[in-house]
Amino acid sequence: MDVFVLSEQNSVANHFLAELRDVNQQSDRLRFRTNMIRLGEIMAYEISKKMSYQSANVQTPLKATQMQLLKEKPILLTVLRAGLPYFQGFLNYFDASDSGFIGAYRKEGKEEISIELDYMAMPSLEKRQVILIDPMLATGFSFIRSINELAKFGRPSHIFIASLVAAPEGIKRIADSLKMPFSLFTVAVDEKLNAASYIVPGLGDAGDLSFGKKK
Numbered sequence: 001m002d003v004f005v006l007s008e009q010n011s012v013a014n015h016f017l018a019e020l021r022d023v024n025q026q027s028d029r030l031r032f033r034t035n036m037i038r039l040g041e042i043m044a045y046e047i048s049k050k051m052s053y054q055s056a057n058v059q060t061p062l063k064a065t066q067m068q069l070l071k072e073k074p075i076l077l078t079v080l081r082a083g084l085p086y087f088q089g090f091l092n093y094f095d096a097s098d099s100g101f102i103g104a105y106r107k108e109g110k111e112e113i114s115i116e117l118d119y120m121a122m123p124s125l126e127k128r129q130v131i132l133i134d135p136m137l138a139t140g141f142s143f144i145r146s147i148n149e150l151a152k153f154g155r156p157s158h159i160f161i162a163s164l165v166a167a168p169e170g171i172k173r174i175a176d177s178l179k180m181p182f183s184l185f186t187v188a189v190d191e192k193l194n195a196a197s198y199i200v201p202g203l204g205d206a207g208d209l210s211f212g213k214k215k
Helices: 013-021 029-048 084-093 141-153 168-177 206-211
Strands: 002-005 053-059 064-070 075-080 099-108 113-121 129-133 158-166 182-189
Touching: 013 029, 013 158, 013 182, 029 084, 029 129, 029 158, 029 182, 029 206, 075 084, 075 141, 084 129, 084 158, 084 206, 099 141, 113 141, 129 141, 141 168, 158 168, 168 182
Parallel strands: 002 182, 075 099, 075 129, 129 158, 158 182
Antiparallel strands: 053 064, 099 113
């Protein structure tokens, strides 16, 4: 499994993530969403380096020139609702891409956590490069469940998993469970999951911080 961690290199992206984590700035929803969008754009750029390209003829005002352009636009998939601002950053860069949406939530019981999928709207994924976008990779269950369900819409040629913050436990679970070609891109790998399976230090509930607390 290929794992890319953006924060392993010093860049302005660290400032965007710091503001997402900072409890003194999280009350500013616009800034929170904007920073998620910014990081989505940066990660879209990083993922684009790993995609397939082909030579294309481009006519300038002076003469034709050859450039390397994407063979195909990736399909962008996101998990509602927490993933929407992060997804927007990817859509800003892959602006001609088809998109799909997953309604997933974590159902917590006394003994275990299960993932419920109530809604999926997808284009055909057959032999396509897919970017699955969800800001928090905690247990990894939602990613695994979502990817397994995607088989109904065709088998992708490659899946790029894109998170903002990931827990080591979730990364390991995905690596042990998925049997198809995939790569993991995340802004940061945090310390661990706590007893409630939340990422530590994490940044809180990305959906609530973006859009307000749900009932």
